[in-house]
Amino acid sequence: MMLMNNKEKLRKAGLRPTKQRMIIANILLNGINRHFTAENLQNEINSSGNSMSIATIYNCLKKFRNCGLIKQVESSKETAIFDTNIDQHHHFLDEETGELIDIENEEINLFKLPEIPKGYMNSGVEVLIKLKRQN
Amino acid sequence: MMLMNNKEKLRKAGLRPTKQRMIIANILLNGINRHFTAENLQNEINSSGNSMSIATIYNCLKKFRNCGLIKQVESSKETAIFDTNIDQHHHFLDEETGELIDIENEEINLFKLPEIPKGYMNSGVEVLIKLKRQN
DNA sequence: AAGTAGTTTAGAACGATTTCAAAGTAAAAA
């Protein structure tokens, strides 16, 4: 895999390397993986002496996500969804509609689990299988 | 397991069986499992000839959730969280702080997966392991 | 250099959820 600078990465993804996108790319695409929110990012931009409209940050993150430069951590939707099924179980998620379908616990077999970090205990495992409509 | 009416269920959970909680319990705790939002529930309450402040519905759902009468489907938080790690991978979630920790894909082995519903294709599997601080 | 298509922006708008403080109600105490 050959080296590529951020300008090239943006172009390759079909995105114009604007000033704003370069600022964000330079913060995010440096080889060190991390989780962050739009607000986190705005704070970093600000404290690096730059500034950017929050709308631009959202635009940019959406574009980056759609191009596969970053991911968005799965949450079933922006709205809280409750479930009367209180047993441990899993879900299919229709990515298009946000609809959830239960998967019984026995339908999934987690063969190997990672070591739980020190000081913590496992308080539940949830598997989400995302579904795309077949073409 | 012996039969219990909803008033008893509420009392057993340490909740006063108020008129409003009984209306909600009668809709939700009838043995048929389902997913729903606060708004869904309000519509059902309204169309059953009752009415209830949305604030009460949220209060009530939170209490029910905290008592284990219902679950809330896991979403990492109310805020969108992005991730620079674009490979398929999984997460630990510190339930207290909302912090996410990456789990490499190889650390988890999904031995048995359920059949994908007709017309859909699997577009990604995400495992979330919830963590509680150890006492 | 001029044109055009895509981008940024501040601010308004939005939807979901929480907070507020006052009025109401269930349970406990007298």
Add this chain to the structure above:
DNA sequence: TTTTTACTTTGAAATCGTTCTAAACTACTT
């Protein structure tokens, strides 16, 4: 019982994260 106390409900306002809008701007093409 009645009184007291603690908990609950309420509508309205506030808040939070996010999206929309429409005008100004900028990268790329001609």
